[in-house]
Amino acid sequence: MPSQLPTLKLHNTLTRTKEDFVPINRDNVRMYVCGPTVYDFAHIGNARPVIVFDVMFRLLRHVYGEDHVTYVRNITDVDDKINARALRDYPDLPLNEAIRKVTEKTATQFEKDVAALGCLPPSVEPRATEHIGGMVTIIERLVAKGHAYEAGGEVLFRVSSMADYGQLSGRNLEDNIAGARVAVESHKENPADFVLWKASSENEPGWDSPWGRGRPGWHIECSAMSQAFLGETFDIHGGGLDLIFPHHENEIAQSRCAHGTEMMANYWMHNGYLQLEGRKMSKSEGNFVTIHDLLETEKFGGRKWPGEVLRLAMLMTHYREPIDFSVARLEEAENKLVSWQRAADSGRDAAPDAMAIAEFANDLNFSRVTTVLDAIARKANKGEGSASNCLAATLHFFGFTPYGLLAQEEAKLGATRQKVQDRLSALNAKDFATADAIRNKLLEDGIQLMDYKDPESGERRTKWEIKR
Numbered sequence: 001m002p003s004q005l006p007t008l009k010l011h012n013t014l015t016r017t018k019e020d021f022v023p024i025n026r027d028n029v030r031m032y033v034c035g036p037t038v039y040d041f042a043h044i045g046n047a048r049p050v051i052v053f054d055v056m057f058r059l060l061r062h063v064y065g066e067d068h069v070t071y072v073r074n075i076t077d078v079d080d081k082i083n084a085r086a087l088r089d090y091p092d093l094p095l096n097e098a099i100r101k102v103t104e105k106t107a108t109q110f111e112k113d114v115a116a117l118g119c120l121p122p123s124v125e126p127r128a129t130e131h132i133g134g135m136v137t138i139i140e141r142l143v144a145k146g147h148a149y150e151a152g153g154e155v156l157f158r159v160s161s162m163a164d165y166g167q168l169s170g171r172n173l174e175d176n177i178a179g180a181r182v183a184v185e186s187h188k189e190n191p192a193d194f195v196l197w198k199a200s201s202e203n204e205p206g207w208d209s210p211w212g213r214g215r216p217g218w219h220i221e222c223s224a225m226s227q228a229f230l231g232e233t234f235d236i237h238g239g240g241l242d243l244i245f246p247h248h249e250n251e252i253a254q255s256r257c258a259h260g261t262e263m264m265a266n267y268w269m270h271n272g273y274l275q276l277e278g279r280k281m282s283k284s285e286g287n288f289v290t291i292h293d294l295l296e297t298e299k300f301g302g303r304k305w306p307g308e309v310l311r312l313a314m315l316m317t318h319y320r321e322p323i324d325f326s327v328a329r330l331e332e333a334e335n336k337l338v339s340w341q342r343a344a345d346s347g348r349d350a351a352p353d354a355m356a357i358a359e360f361a362n363d364l365n366f367s368r369v370t371t372v373l374d375a376i377a378r379k380a381n382k383g384e385g386s387a388s389n390c391l392a393a394t395l396h397f398f399g400f401t402p403y404g405l406l407a408q409e410e411a412k413l414g415a416t417r418q419k420v421q422d423r424l425s426a427l428n429a430k431d432f433a434t435a436d437a438i439r440n441k442l443l444e445d446g447i448q449l450m451d452y453k454d455p456e457s458g459e460r461r462t463k464w465e466i467k468r
Contacts, residue, residue, distance in 0.1 A: 005063050006354075006361035010236075011320060013244065013268040014168055018363055021267065023235050029060050029069045030234035032226040032265065034243055035125070037076040038106035039085045041290040042113060044310075044325060045240075045274040045281060051311055052271045052319045052364065053238045054119040055398060059361060062352075062397070073122040074225045075110075077103040077129050078215055083204060095203055113291040116307035118399035126225045128216070132207045134224035135216045138258045139196045139209075147257040148196055152187030155197040155211055160190055162253050168268060169245035194250050196220050219250040226264075227255065237265035241272055272322045301327035303446060308400050309334045315366040315398075336370070340395060343377035344402040345388035352397035353390050360398075369398070416447050420462050423449070427460060 008021035023029045033053045036042050053073070060069045082099055090098035115121075139155055142148035147161045159165050166172050195217035200206030206213040226234065232255070239248065248268065255264040276287050293299040294310055313333040317323040353376060359368035373394060379387035392402035419438055426435040439449055442464070450463045 006358040008059070008063065008361045009363055010267050010269060011363050012266075013270050019267070021235075023064070024233065024266065026064055027068050029064050030072075030230040031057065031060065031070070031236040031238065032072045032074075032222070032230055032234060033122075033237075034222060034239040034247070035073040035075050036106075036110050037079050037081060038103045038110065039079060039082040040106060041292050042110050043281065043288060043290050044276070044294060047114070047117060047291050047310065048274055048314055048319075048323070049238065049240050049271050050114050050119055051117055051314045051399075053269075054114075054117075055315065055360070055366070056236075056238070056269070056364060057120060057122070058397065058399065059357070059364075062357065063361075070124065070230065071122040072124045072126065072226060072229045074222060075107055075125060075127045076218070076221060077107070077127045078132075078205060078221070079218065096205060099205060109292060113295065116295050117291070118308050118311050118401075120399075124229050126229065128221040128225065131221070131224045131228055132216065134228055135220045136197075136207075136209050138220060138224055138227070138254060141258040142196065142254065145257065149189065150211055151189070153199040153212075153214075154187070154195050156188060156193040157196055157250065157253060157257075158189060159192045159194070159253070162257055165253055166249065168252060169249045171245055171249070194219065194246065196254070219247055220254055222247070222251050223254045223258070223264075226251075227259075232259040233261050233263050234265050236267045236269060238269040238271075241270045244270060271319045272317075275322065275324050277326045278324055301330065305330055306334075309337060311399060312337050316370065318367060319364050337400065340373055340377050340391060340400075341402055343380040343388060344392035344395060345380070350386060350389035350393040352394040356394050357397070366398075416442065416445075416464065420449065420464055424460065424462060 009018050010021050011018045031053070033049060036046055050073075053071075057069065057071045060071075077099075082102055083095070086093075086095060086098035086102045090101055093101070139148060142157065143150070143155065146158070148155055148157050150156075197209060197211055197214050197216055197220070199212055199214045204215070206215050226237070237248065237251075252264045256262070275281065276289060279285060279287055281287055281289065289300050291310070294305045295307060296304060298304060309330055310333075313325065313329050314323065316329070316333060316336075353372060356369045356372040356376075359365055359372060362368070373391065376387050376391045376394065379385070380391050395402050419442060423435045423438040426432075426438065442449060447464055452461050452463065453459065
């Protein structure tokens with residue numbers, strides 16, 4: 001186990017306070033985070049919890065040892081949105097085959113995208129379709145204990161059977177009833193009751209169950225998958241702020257009532273919302289941007305963005321605060337990361353900076369980490385001791401490649417110098433078409449040229465700068 005271990009303090013949504021983290025079992029620290037529903041490429045808002053809980057995973061492994069932390073992040077591959085996308089994209093295929101094509105394509109792209117963001121694979125990445133049996137077992141327990149009932153072709157959770165329902169969100173039963181649409185769902189005993197299992201028609205995916213052929217509701221999936229790998233009660237459950245209600249509230253209800261436990265998870269962590277250039281991101285607004293768009297196209301800011309720049313841009317805002325994701329923010333992150341990488345050495349045989357980790361251990365406060373990294377970089381630039389190695393090791397700890405972006409920058413600079421020289425040669429040969437083509441291509445790549453005459457020799461010279 002590493003030396004100089006920090007004390008972890010986490011803001012617990014359940015208690016609305018910052019608490020010292022005390023695991024149930026130090027030899028098996030367990031964390032579950034809600035993953036993607038794989039009907040479409042993940043948008044940039046989906047990247048935030050993936051990055052936040054990746055650095056949480058790294059911190060837990062540092063404190064308790066790599067072999068003593070289990071991180072589960074699920075993939076939801078059964079959902080009505082998936083069914084609709086399969087029918088739209090593959091109308092000529094049998095539904096199950098079409099669904100498989102959608103989920104495989106989308107899940108593969110998700111794995112590629114989050115790897116480019118510098119995220120480690122979770123310990124386990126279960127798929128909902130692999131745990132239908134576990135879901136059925138939990139629902140059977142809930143029915144047997146009077147917490148669920150069958151009505152209108154569905155099995156529903158009886159919210160009134162749980163005295164303290166609503167602790168996580170702070171919503172009481174009356175609030176839920178007031179917000180429900182009674183007329184549309186008249187088969188419910190209570191408008192706030194939610195679906196555990198629903199019937200499937202012949203042209204919908206389904207599985208056999210005591211209630212006939214059907215498919216699970218959304219919330220029961222995570223209860224089954226977390227129990228399968230982490231047990232009935234575990235340490236940390238994470239996700240986005242938008243999941244507090246109804247998803248996480250209903251997970252708690254199902255799991256506690258089925259297992260008879262006081263807790264599903266002891267610590268609940270939620271990252272804040274994300275806006276894009278000051279506006280809520282939505283397809284109807286025309287500002288919907290996927291991780292793939294940012295990494296592989298020029299849709300945002302007229303250029304592609306390295307994954308580690310996206311990672312830093314996310315972490316620079318405290319995880320519980322709302323974030324305004326913008327081109328300016330990405331440019332700031334890129335400049336910051338390059339400055340660190342220029343000061344870093346190989347990091348060989350070096351340990352990450354203890355102060356940086358201690359600052360981060362205080363509710364994942366990465367803004368304090370940047371201050372520490374800046375200070376180490378200043379020492380490294382002055383040639384002080386082993387600061388450059390320490391900086392490299394600390395960057396690596398937080399999921400950044402010490403040389404990655406810098407190497408790209410240097411390669412770009414070398415190629416640019418060559419192209420500028422080629423253009424000058426073309427100009428001197430009066431091949432203006434070639435010269436203009438080189439200038440235009442450089443401008444597309446973010447390189448702006450400025451021609452001038454040498455004041456002494458009168459010869460043509462060219463200055464250039466990177467426009468980020």
